[in-house]
Amino acid sequence: MKNFGNYEILCEIGQGGMAQVFKARQNDLKRTVAIKKIKETFSEDEDFLRMFKDEAVIAANLNHPNIIGIYELGKLGHSYYISMEYVDGQSLKKIIESLKTLNERIPLSLSLFIVMEVARALQFAHRLNVIHRDVSPSNILVSYQGRVKLVDFGIAKAEHSISRSTRVGILKGKLNYLAPEQAKGEKIDHRADIFALGIIMYELISGRTLFAGETELEILEKVRNAQTENMLSSLTIHNCKHVDVSVDLKNVIRKCLQNNPDKRYQDISSFIMDMENITRSYGLLSDEEELSAYLARLFGRENENLQGRVNEAVYPRVPGPNGWEKVSSPEIIYQTKVMRGIDAAKLKNLRLFFICSLAGAVFIFLFIFLKHGQNLSTEHIVDALPAASPENKSADAPQTPQVPQSDRIQGNLDIGEVKEPEKEISGTIFINVQPPDALIYIDNTFQGEGNRALKNLKPGEHIIKITHPDYEDEIRLIKITSEKQKFHLLYRNGEIQVQD
CATH class of the missing domain: 1.10.510.10 (Transferase(Phosphotransferase) domain 1)
Structure with a gap:
């Protein structure tokens, strides 16, 4: 990792003729961002910088779900950069x-x-x-x-x-x-x-x-x-x-x-x-x-x-005096095999502990094996004995009571009807809007602009709201049940129509 002002660079994710793009963590707000760092060659061009700043200000005010959000325009040393939404x-x-x-x-x-x-x-x-x-x-x-x-x-x-x-x-x-x-x-x-x-x-x-x-x-x-x-x-x-x-x-x-x-x-x-x-x-x-x-x-x-590379950069660990420690610089990532702070005496104790643990494991294994073997031998001896005949049975031996045929349970037991688990239902609402830039919300959560297919909705009531600057907000209550799981809505002239 590398510090870049208020940001911690995680990895490079792209490069063009004008800039490099990095995945980074913003330290104060604890969020992941993308940093577009302008190459120093262009940082010396005053005309470019003036127009670049003006256009960045305009872009920062484009607040739309399909446009990358701009967080910050800044300069660190000789480098100009833009902090933006990470995708x-x-x-x-x-x-x-x-x-x-x-x-x-x-x-x-x-x-x-x-x-x-x-x-x-x-x-x-x-x-x-x-x-x-x-x-x-x-x-x-x-x-x-x-x-x-x-x-x-x-x-x-x-x-x-x-x-x-x-x-x-x-x-x-x-x-x-x-x-x-x-x-x-x-x-x-x-x-x-x-x-x-x-x-x-x-x-x-x-x-x-x-x-x-x-x-x-x-x-x-x-x-x-x-x-x-x-x-x-x-x-x-x-x-x-x-x-x-x-x-x-x-x-x-x-x-x-x-x-x-x-x-x-x-x-x-x-x-x-x-x-x-x-x-x-x-x-x-x-x-x-x-x-x-x-x-x-x-x-x-x-x-x-990619996620593995980022995790390795963010959470590298190396053995140290106090156990596995987080590294403080990228160079230490490659020193994971260096056992720092562990002297010869400690290594000797580790070897002794390992040998004792291995011996204990062998002893437990032999104990279980021998006990299992004895049980098998006993079973074999019992199986080898001749079965007792009626003539050899002792008169004093307890006899198994005989249950009359008429007293035995006839037919199958009635254990009740086995019901299959009910299939979980989910609903879908298809919404077609005109004008196409109408905004759609479900249960007060923004879904996007234009036609939408809202899927995997839970059974029950859902509030659909569609807004457009030319009309008043329109709201409809849609109830998803096992009988009715799909709905088609049309938004025309500021009104929602539910189609069958």
Whole structure:
């Protein structure tokens, strides 16, 4: 471990052209955070720092379930850093790479769920006139609990202020997700984010990179031209049961990827509305629980290894004069075999104790073995004796009383009806909302924004509350019983309708 101001660095979890990212523990608040430490090369660029600070302040005020929370912007020595919400999971980039290695595609419903969660984050930011500028798989994090988070709002704008030669190195790997107007160096608006989201949607569904090339220059040229029609025409929806869904999804992607921004979706809310209709019409709704289960299968072993590395860094122990002690520096982790403070006399006593313990164990084993052997011998002797015949029985020997046949119990005993344990029931509430940015609560606990499937609900009454700034809060009481376990709710014009 390494101290970094008020933080204790646990391990490095990522690195880019501009910064390193660490998992850390905040000492005063006792919480796990992510530290993005800006490389010192950029700490000397005044234009970059000024814009970086301004954009970080804006990003810190984006309070939304699908946006990473910013805790602190600070400087330690020559290093500027951002303390932010830690996500225990994987980036979408890592998920896509793992799927390509396994020659798999993520299920369609999960792909659309991820895209919709990112769209809701963008919807919230765009309403505050905040443009992300770098919507790419590396900036989309998915937790092992199935939560989707968008990170690095405003960082791309700060990157734009640095020198051109340096910026080329930072943009490496991100060129594939630029909008044409970005690649041409023109002024951009929120529609550039919509273009990038269309690319991600295409790649999740197809399993292919939309703008691929041997060199950065080749990729940049393809992005500028944005000739996507041939790619869309050959797009096949993997394991899709509905023929029409392919046409509808292609039309949505096609509208996102128009070269001319005026021909794209003019706002992300329109995109969300079309996607809501598709997922509802074709039964492609998914949720955090299903995404969590999928990630557990995809990254289960790697998650355990990462946790093991962190535990080793946080809780290393070495033998010392007072027993096993927590180490005070990383170097001591590698000294676990050094028996410090144990002299020769103590080692001799330890050997003597070990020998006595071993001798005692052998004695107990022999005692049990011999006793067991005697019991076996006695049983064998009894079995070897001849059975007593009626002639050899003594007249004085007690006779076993004979029970008349008529007095014996006939038939089976009535031990009562054996009942199987009742199957535990759980309920599910499907909620479809319009407008799509309505907020959903159950039993005063926030569930998220937009369509939701609330699963594994216990029997009994549950309070559903849906809020939207344009309407008064709407509340419904839903009772889950053994007879009724599934409910479908529609939220329209500020009212909740319960469908049969």
